[in-house]
Structures are given as C-alpha cells and as structure tokens.
Amino acid sequence: MKTLAALATTLGPAACLTAPEDIAPYAADWRGIAGATPRAVLRPGSVEDVQETIRACAAEGIAVVPAGGRTGLAGGAILAPNGPPSVVLSLERMNRILAVDARDFSLVAEAGCVIQHVQEAAAAAGRLFPLSWGAQGSAMVGGALSTNAGGIRTLRWGNARDLVMGLEVVLPDGRVLNDLRRVRKDNSGYALRHLFLGGEGTLGVITAAALRLVPALKRVETAFVAAPSPEAALGLFSRVMESGAEVIAFELMIGRCMDIVAKNGIGLRVPLPLGSPWYVMVELAAAHPAVPLREMLEDTLAAAMEGGEVLDAAFAENEAGRAGFWRIREDWPDCGRREGPSVNTDTAVPVSAVPRFIAEVEAAVTRGWPEGRLIAIGHAGDGNIHVSLMAPPGMARDAWVARAHGFEPAVNAIAVGLGGSFSAEHGIGQSKRHAMATHKDPVALDLMRAVKGLIDPEGMMNPGKMLP
Numbered sequence: 001m002k003t004l005a006a007l008a009t010t011l012g013p014a015a016c017l018t019a020p021e022d023i024a025p026y027a028a029d030w031r032g033i034a035g036a037t038p039r040a041v042l043r044p045g046s047v048e049d050v051q052e053t054i055r056a057c058a059a060e061g062i063a064v065v066p067a068g069g070r071t072g073l074a075g076g077a078i079l080a081p082n083g084p085p086s087v088v089l090s091l092e093r094m095n096r097i098l099a100v101d102a103r104d105f106s107l108v109a110e111a112g113c114v115i116q117h118v119q120e121a122a123a124a125a126g127r128l129f130p131l132s133w134g135a136q137g138s139a140m141v142g143g144a145l146s147t148n149a150g151g152i153r154t155l156r157w158g159n160a161r162d163l164v165m166g167l168e169v170v171l172p173d174g175r176v177l178n179d180l181r182r183v184r185k186d187n188s189g190y191a192l193r194h195l196f197l198g199g200e201g202t203l204g205v206i207t208a209a210a211l212r213l214v215p216a217l218k219r220v221e222t223a224f225v226a227a228p229s230p231e232a233a234l235g236l237f238s239r240v241m242e243s244g245a246e247v248i249a250f251e252l253m254i255g256r257c258m259d260i261v262a263k264n265g266i267g268l269r270v271p272l273p274l275g276s277p278w279y280v281m282v283e284l285a286a287a288h289p290a291v292p293l294r295e296m297l298e299d300t301l302a303a304a305m306e307g308g309e310v311l312d313a314a315f316a317e318n319e320a321g322r323a324g325f326w327r328i329r330e331d332w333p334d335c336g337r338r339e340g341p342s343v344n345t346d347t348a349v350p351v352s353a354v355p356r357f358i359a360e361v362e363a364a365v366t367r368g369w370p371e372g373r374l375i376a377i378g379h380a381g382d383g384n385i386h387v388s389l390m391a392p393p394g395m396a397r398d399a400w401v402a403r404a405h406g407f408e409p410a411v412n413a414i415a416v417g418l419g420g421s422f423s424a425e426h427g428i429g430q431s432k433r434h435a436m437a438t439h440k441d442p443v444a445l446d447l448m449r450a451v452k453g454l455i456d457p458e459g460m461m462n463p464g465k466m467l468p
C-alpha cells in the first residue's frame, strides 16, 4: 500500500497538485462558492492510478472528493466545511473516447471526457448523443452520470441514467466494479450501476461508461414563441406532442428573462418583441430529411394561435438562426448573474401541474418578498422549472441571500405538495441536504444510509454530501 507521498512520486508532478495556486481552482465551483481547501488535487491517468489513489488515501485516512468539470450547482465537487482531511480526485486526464460503434448505437468514454466531445464523436459516426445543456462544453461524463444530469432533451431521451448501458467504477476499497458492457438487456440481478448514477460520488469513482447513442437528426425545426400564460404554454405543449413529429425540446421562460437577456446578453438578439408575459422555445426533429417538419410546426402554431395559446412566433431559418435561439437559452445563467444576485431552486412537478406550481410560487413571492424579481425558466416539457428570486436592482448578494431566506424551502414545499421533487436535475450535494432531511421519505433515507454503510463503511467517499 503506497503512502500519499509515494503516490505523488508514482503519479508524477502533473498528476499531484499541492501548490496553493494550483489547488485554488478546485476549491471553488462554477457558482463561485468556495469549499474547504483540499490537501492535494490528484489527477490519475488510468483506472489503475485511481485504484492506487483510493487505496493510498484510505490507508492515510484521507477522504476523496471526485470532480469532473466542476459545473455542478449543488456544491458536490468541492469540499464540505469542517470535514475530514480530503483530496480532490479530478478525472480530467482520463478523457479518451475508447470506442464508438455505430451498429450498436454505443460509445465508450472515460469519465473525464467532456460531454461536447462525446457529442462530436457520436456525430462523426453519424449518431447523436442526446444529452445536452448549457454547460456541456465543460461538464464531463463522470460528473454528468454522477448527478444524473437532465437538460433540454430529457423530454425525448430521458436523463443521463437512461443513456447508460454499462459502467466502470472504482469502489472505496479499491476494487473495480466492471460492468462496462454495451448490452441493452441484462436482467442478472440487482441493477447495481443505478446506485452510482446519481450517486454524486458518495459510493465510488466512475472511471468509464458505455453510453447509448440514437440516430442522427436529419431535420430540425425550432420556433421561438410568445405565450400569454403558463396554461397557454401547456396547451401548446399538448398540441406539439400530438403533431406527429418528435418533440425534442420545450422550454418555458418568463418574459422578464428576455428583458434581462436583451440588456445583458453579449451578441444575443431576442427574436420576438419584448413584453410578452411568457416565451417558449420548441424544437421538433426527424431522423429522415423528407419529413415535412416545418409544415407540421407551422400548422401546430397556427392552430395554437387560433386557440389563443400563442401570441407570436419566429422560426429559425437556418442552422445559424437555430444556434442563435439556443444561445439565448444557454447564456441565460450568465445574463442573470450580470443582472444581480439570485436565490435559485431546482424543482420538478408533473407537467400538468406546471401552471399551478408557477401560480403558487408567484403568490408566495407576493406575500413574502414583494421586492424580489421572480425568474422562471426551465424544461417545461418534463415539468422541471427553475424558479429563482432575483434581488431588486443594486442589492448586494449577502444582503439578498439573508432577505430571501425561506424562499427555497417555500418553493420546495410547493413542488412536493404538487407531487413533485425538490431536486430535479442538479443533485443534492451540500446545498440540498436540508431539503433531503425535510422531504425525503424516511424509509428511502434509511435504505440509502444502509447502502452507504455497506459500500463505504468508513465514509471516505465525498463526505458531507447528499445524505443529511
């Protein structure tokens, strides 16, 4: 068993960062929130390196915090305060695509492979890896699977979990769970990989995954739509789902978001006049070029306009136009951050309950924080609306966080009350543990703790995360 110092010698200087300036980026995440400082950042280059790293850390009583692209929004990849001595184990050097098989509709990638690179490798083979969201240029396979990421296409192809055929994981005792197979059917007992998908690094380190691909899209049509209300948008959603085309995205945005995009977006142009109460982005696709998608979308929107569900619509006329539409959606987090501090949430409700959810949140804001600016933007097609409370202009972050205390629990309670979830796609990490304690079924929590105790009895994998 190697000590950590010996491990540093074996892995090499590039794989073992200890200088404060090298470690600093790994001590904070995308949100700018800093965790405790890790003792070192270890960057193994192979499964064997990960095994040695895990064993060496265990021998010295040092906990391991796995990290991918560090775009997670729940503080999962940074150290918890007051935790045991810990290292960050970054998968970033394990970034190879190991195999692409167009006939199997599969791709095998190491955990440090950036999601966009997976998409590009799939496209080069005439296939599509459908997982997609704003941070796909930085987020990595291991992080995406460990948070069971969702994004804009969950509506059509499901979450990350639904796109995994096989997994390779290094366990806290250093053994490798090798389930890296590309089979669609395997009923040989408990589906163990699902413990690690969405496991947020609390049970082991994902080192590689066999991912499911789908046929490449030969036609895509995208429209940017103004809608009078969430109810109207829900009516439009039913219409597009019944249109006969594949609906691959249906995003809902409160009108205020477009005001902020128009003000703060760099190189962004909102394709419709400002002032609509709500906007929707809808995207239809087909795997055959002859499918008359544009007509299908135009007919559907025309009927929705007659029904009062749509006020106005703009179509993306080419690929550049489509990319321009999506940049508005994807750059929203940066536009919002430039506008001012917000308290954010990540809830989901049944699709039919989206209008009621928004109405109840609006009422709560009017009662409790009338000076706040309500933001609602999200993947309405799967019921996942991110509502945030933005500070009034000019208010400092700390003051607003203190003032808006109680907003996130109120939103969680509304979502749960409507049969939804307090954690839709970002995971629990550090920031949602209080909500786990409040809302998670106690029997489920008992089972989770039992699983954790069995696989990681010393509690050395990502301590202070997920379980309350």
Ligand SMILES: Cc1cc2nc3c(=O)[nH]c(=O)nc-3n(C[C@H](O)[C@H](O)[C@H](O)COP(=O)(O)OP(=O)(O)OC[C@H]3O[C@@H](n4cnc5c(N)ncnc54)[C@H](O)[C@@H]3O)c2cc1C
Pocket (backbone or CB within 6 Å): 030, 065, 066, 067, 068, 069, 070, 071, 072, 073, 075, 076, 077, 091, 111, 132, 133, 134, 135, 138, 139, 140, 141, 142, 143, 144, 145, 146, 147, 148, 149, 150, 151, 152, 200, 201, 202, 204, 205, 206, 207, 333, 425, 426, 429, 462, 465
């Ligand atoms: C602008 C922006 C937009 C976003 N939009 C979406 C969205 O639409 N949908 C969505 O689902 N998410 C979204 N996210 C959140 C984030 O991108 C996802 O949670 C993503 O899956 C995190 O991947 P990562 O590689 O950055 O993981 P990290 O942040 O590095 O880690 C996330 C968690 O996974 C664990 N982990 C990382 N790698 C491994 C591994 N190899 N083995 C075991 N555990 C590991 C970490 O310990 C941590 O708990 C967004 C984030 C940003 C910044």
